[in-house]
Amino acid sequence: MLREINDRAAIEVLLREGPLTRAELELAIGLSKPATAQLLTRLEQDALVVKAGVRGGGRGPRAQLWAANGSxxxxxxxxxxxxxxxxxxxxxxxxxxxxxxxxxxxxxxxxxxxxxxxxxxxxxxxxxxxxxxxxxxxxxxxxxxxxxxxxxxxxxxxxxxxxxxxxxxxxxxxxxxxxxxxxxxxVAVEEMTVGMAQDVDDFVMVWLSEGVGGAVVIGRRLLRGATGGGGEIDWMRVPDPATVDTGDVWPEAGARFGNLVDSPAICRLAAAHGIEAGTAWEAVEKAGKGHPFLDDLARRVAGGVANLVAVADPQLVLLCGDTSRAGGEEFAALVQEKLHELVLPRTPVGCASVQGNxxxxxxxxxxxxxxxxxxxxxxxxxxLGSRRPEGDSTRPRSTSPDR
Missing domain, CATH: 3.30.420.40 (ATPase, nucleotide binding domain)
Structure with a gap:
């Protein structure tokens, strides 16, 4: 059992850090030099690790590198x-x-x-x-x-x-x-892996782009919900706190959050403030710092986020998507300010940090x-992704066992 634990710990380090020398692996997993050498021999024989070139630099012989067997x-x-x-x-x-x-x-x-x-x-x-x-x-x-x-x-x-x-x-x-x-x-998975949420247990994400989306993470696990609808904030009913008339008529129960902060709605809000733009992120980029349009948009975003914060009380709110990226940390700070006017928790609001797709x-x-x-x-x-629940009445997937 102890051998299996050590083997798994070594593979975890190699997967996380990439190729390492025996000395580097020894330091990372806390084993002695002979024990680490035996571990590497064992894993190589099982084809779980492979030699991956050598580490150059300095005098003397170059050190052998070891890596998890990607093939x-x-x-x-x-x-x-x-x-x-x-x-x-x-x-x-x-x-x-x-x-x-x-x-x-x-x-x-x-x-x-x-x-x-x-x-x-x-x-x-x-x-x-x-x-x-x-x-x-x-x-x-x-x-x-x-x-x-x-x-x-x-x-x-x-x-x-x-x-x-x-x-x-x-x-x-x-x-x-x-x-x-x-x-x-x-996106939340990637933020937990390499982004702003690496050391955060509970957080929510709000995606603002062409449409609206969200994710809720509790105890570093995605809250998917009984039917997969966890984080689907688009359908939340919220009042419109905008200070200008956008021409929209909302039902008595309130507007859908998605209808308030999707790209077309944000463009109409910007137009009511005298900013013409084809997309929400273009409107945000055109608005200068302190523009009342950004105040109104931050109020709308905070109104939806407040519902999540009131229920989940997360450590962090992260904004992502094209509109959020256009506003950057200044817009996130504005949303935070408006959010703190609506809820008791002083939850920080920031921008997702992961670049690319x-x-x-x-x-x-x-x-x-x-x-x-x-x-x-x-x-x-x-x-780990969600799997079809065990014992479900629908036909299970045939290519892999349920987890």
Whole structure:
């Protein structure tokens, strides 16, 4: 048992830090020199680690480097949007082997499974493998995924992906294990891994871009909800605190939060303040510091965030998406100011820090976590994707056991 614990600890360090010398690994896991040497011999014989060149520099012989054996398994991650699909393939050690971007049909009646499979085959081929060699594929999509049924909802922008058991159908027809996850949940995964939330247990994310989304993390686990709707803040009913008339008429119960802070709504709010823009992020960039438009927008955002803070009392609120990025930390500070006028907790508000395609990056982290558990026995519960619940009456996925 102790040997297994030490082996797993060594692999965890190599996966996290990359190639290390024996001395560096010895220091990281706290074993003696002879014990570490025996551990590496054992792991090499089991093909779990491989020699990975040498560390140069200084006088004397160069030190041998050791790395987790990435060739044991391969994964893919995809950011699926109405405009394009962004693919990446990596080995189980996390080394990126190929990337591919292409528009895919998402309209009702389209052969979404077939065209997705063709794109997946192409990027796998560029990585030097076959599609069937992929141990796990994670797709990030703008919608709510119900793990009990495999259905996507709240995704009218990709109608071709609605009305069928997405992971089951893709897994069966493509011959690979497929999971689909909400895009903002995956951004939260990436922030927990390398971003602002690495040392935070409880936080919420609010995505402001063309549309609106959210994620809630409690105890470093995503709150997905009974039907996959955890964090779907778009449908919250909130009053409109704007100080100008935008021409919108809201129901007595209040506006949908998504109807207040999606891109078209923000453009109308900006126009009421004399700022003409084609997108929300353009409007935010045009507004100078202290512009009353930004005050009104911050009030709207804070009104929705206040509901999350009042219930979850998180340590941190992170804003992400194109609109949030355009406003930066100054806008986050303004939202924080307005938020503290509405709730008792003095929750800080900041901007997500991950650059590039955070949805795809989070999907890759999730795929790696699941595959590393299968290959190395290394478990990272924080990053594992949702699975169909055991004992569910619907047909289980045939390509991998439920967890």
């Amino acid at each position: 044991l398994a391969f994964v893919a991650a995809v950011d699926l949007t109405p405009h394009q699909a962004d693919f990446v393939v990596a080995d189980v050690a996390g080394v990126v082997l190929a990337e591919y971007r292409t528009p895919l049909p998402v309209h009702a009646g389209a052969d979404v499974v077939g065209t997705f499979g063709e794109a997946l085959q192409k990027v796998a081929g560029e990585a030097g493998i076959q599609r069937e060699d992929l141990a796990h594929v994670v797709i990030g999509a703008q919608g709510a995924f119900d793990p009990r049924t495999g259905l996507l909802s709240s995704a009218p922008h990709i109608p071709g992906w609605l009305g069928f058991d997405v992971p089951q159908k893709l897994s069966d027809e493509l011959g690979v294990d497929v999971l689909i996850e909400n895009d903002v949940n995956l 955070a949805v795809r990056a989070g999907a890759l982290q999730s795929a790696l976590a699941t595959t590393r558990e299968d290959v190395f026995g290394v478990v990272t519960p924080t990053l």
